Amino acid sequence: MKLEIKNINKSYKKGTVKALDDFTVTLTPGVYGLLGPNGAGKSTLMNIITDNLNADSGEVLYDGENIKKLGKNYRSILGYMPQQQGLYDDFTLNRFLWYMSALKGLKKKDAKEKITSLLKTVNLTESAHKKLGGFSGGMKQRALIAQALLNDPEILILDEPTAGLDPKERIRIRNFISEIAEDKIVLISTHVVSDIEFIAKEIILLKEGKLISHNTCNSLTKEIENKVFEVEIDKENLKYFQDNYRVSNLSHSEDKIIVRIVTDTSPKDYKIQKVKPTLEDLYLYVFEGGK
């Protein structure tokens, strides 16, 4: 099973805004993390993969066949959880999942089994007959995850799946995604880098529509191995560091402040300690300008 995204170009406003610039990547079963700042082209990419949007050029191939040609056969193996905006507020969760089953073309018996089991998975069985309008943000998020999994998809596209969830639910969902990802291609777009840090097979870094990097989490963090430091400074120097370095963390220790910075050139005349980089440091290094 293979999803190839080949040389995708997409621009808006008569070509003045380039959303995707010759984007190419090949996805095989496993979890992929899609990282990029706002406006990087993540949503455009997801809409192209989910057959909601046409690319200006390039193609998306599923097992060698263009998804446009596959049409509804492609959509029947696709699960999509969009970024949470609004839902049908007057639908109960039960009705919503049955409606989504209808859209996914499930048979009644299969739908019933799947809905029952997914409600347990996302811990919403008790709320099945409540209206979606009365759901909290986290509950809506779980409802969206449940609908994406109804057709047991081979390709699962998740846009900010853990936004609004409490830590316990976040871990639960993260583990669940990791569990089901064995035989699926899962593409997760998120700003919460810790979510994908532990479960993503590979991380895709996207900036201004271009693929910046595409590698495993370890390989990517290795790239900045000697660039992350913790510096102990006085309060008066904080402004200088904030202006001249990418500060990924700040903590107070007695009279001093410990700043975690990501930089190519380490500061001199300070008490410096090299630390192990995280994905968050990498995100800062790649996306926050050339400090």
Place this chain on the structure above:
Amino acid sequence: MKLTLYEIKKVISQKVFITILVLSLLMNGFILSYTQLNKSDNYKLSHTKSYSEALSEYSSLSTDKATQKIKDKLLAYEILSDFQVLATTDDKRMAKDSEKALKEYKKNNPQAYAEAEKMSKSGEDFSNEKQMLEDISDQLEYIQFYPDFINEMDERAERQSKAKLFNDENSFSYKNLFKTADDYRALQGTKLEIGKITNVLTVGEYKISDYLVVAIIFLMCIYLFSFERDKGLYNLVRSTRKGRLATILSKLVSLGILTFLVSVVFTLSNFAVSACLYGFDTMNVNIQSFAEFRNCTLPFTVGEYYLVFILSKASSMLAFSGIFALFFGIFTNAVLKYIACGGIVGGELALYFFISADSPLSFLKYINLFYFSDTFSLLSTYLNLNVFSFAVNILTVAFVTIIFILVVSSSIVAVIFVKCNQQLRKNKADLIIESFKKKFCKINGSTRLISGESFKFFLQNKYAVFFLMLIVFSVFNCFGQEEYTYSSKSDYIYKIHMEYLEGEVTTDKLNYIKEKENYIKKLESKLNNSEFSDGMMGVITNTIENESNALYKIKEQYNRIKMLKQQGIEACFVDENVYGVFVSDPRREWMSFAFLSLILIVSIPSINTCEYKNNVICLIRSNKNGKLKLWLTKVMIGLFSTILSFICAYIPYIIRFINTYSLKCLSYPLNVIEMFESGKTISILGALYVELISYLFVAILVFSLVTFIAVVTKNNLISMLLSTVVIFIPTVVLNRNENLRAGNIFESNFIMPMVIIITICLILAVLFITLAGKRFTGTGFTQLRRSYETGN
């Protein structure tokens, strides 16, 4: 002040509110003009100019001279009716009496007699002019007797106070007698003149705008009090410095200002519509110059009355806003709010309509929001209420009650808002239902798309309520009669003949025709009678003309029946006027189509725009059945709604018609009717079917166009506005167009052009649906633009 402006801005920046306001104003004006235009024998409308001329002519004369002049004119009409009796009656005694009367008229009133002779020769129908003069005469008579009515008040009070029933000085009856006399005393010496207050009466009697304004006040309350609570914003607002008393006061003031403005706009628009139809009222005469205001003790001219009317109407609407604000303040639960507001409006309406004036409970009729809003009655009636044995005028009672409602409701709302938590609490009924569902409902549902889509359209978007109201309206519309209005005398004579003749051709009926022919011959022979005056001759000539026209129509139809019989087609007598209009009536055809278009414009867009509104379009389109199948399901729901709307728009008239004229003639061939003579042989019912099918195709075209607009704009409101411009406005502009309508198929034998038009409609409908479908399922950026704009 700033907060108040923000609150007003919040309401008027709501597109839905502005759209509803504009549509309500248009609908209000349309209904007012429609009801006035459809009033039968409305000479004030058909003879606006001559009515104004007559008024200015008689107002320039002294009352006595004007009365005498009108009396003479009316006498001429009386003489004319005697001419008509003498010319047409077979009753010898009646003829003798008329002849005698005419001789006396000629001798005693030669001028009026000559005038009648002149009128009879012209052959015109003078009933409207006669009615006009009678009305002016009534007004003159009223003006002459009004001073006596006022002057008698003191004497009457004195006289009645001596009666046992009234002589207790501490009783309400006694006080009422003298208060009435005191109030009317101020009117002594009031100058009365003849004039016109058609607009005052028309707007005064028109109630629809009151109901619309009440509905708009309710909507404003939702925007001012419920929106922030529903969105949980009150916690934020109430935590700020001016977030409590200042906020609620600014909301109440905004509601007051908006209510006042909306009410004034509606009332002014009513006066404007009425003035367009009837011309301007006589503004500078005292309002007591008109019999309708005989009991009014307010010393106003008509112009001043306009101002007082507008202000009084707005004040009564403020009372409604106060009551609604109170319920919106007390209840956080939406259902309870609606029930309370609906209950008070329904209750007040029932008390206003069902309690009679002489009931012991009549104070409930008078101290009533709907009585206060019936400004015309309030200002034109003199009424004192018994308030602890004191006689208090209804105007004072209304004023005090409105102030009381406003002060009390505002205070309660303010205290509740300042002191109580404004968080939305869950409805207890909802909690019970939820726990019941949790216990007893299983995970079950349907995997048919139509089920989910129907739920979305009818229940989620509340169109079930819309269609239910439409069905109830249509059912009520099915009751009643559909009488044909006879515009000319010959038509009326024709109707009388057809009441006997309608149905199969029998020997008796043929004899009846012969009898009528003989009657005309007899009248013709009277023309040779030299004893008859010129006036009589004129009347006889007119009668012959009318009778001959009616009989000619019947004989022509008989000839067509004979021709059809020769072709082996069984045909019968039918009333050409009634069934002609049943099959072909430009006004009805266009009105029904405009009504249907309006229903489709309001209902159809929501089927296709709701996914864009809540931004789940990308989610649903990424599923197996999320494109073509979903689109086809939406089209099916749209078609079902179109057919339902079509039935509601077209069937009530047919049922009313059948109620009035029965099914008897519907199977007869249409070709017996003169205007359909050249058409293909088809029964009246068959023609009706063809017509309905034609309109159904056009309705489907409208549906497809509205759907296309909705898919392109992806916005419910813009779709409605655009569809109104593209469909509804042209429909109204083309109203009464003779050629562009289905009824014309049978009149002009336009079968081929009509088939072509229907085919074009069908092709266009398919084209619009296909294009809309392509857009809905397509993957161009424009398809997702709205989701991008709102989502990302």
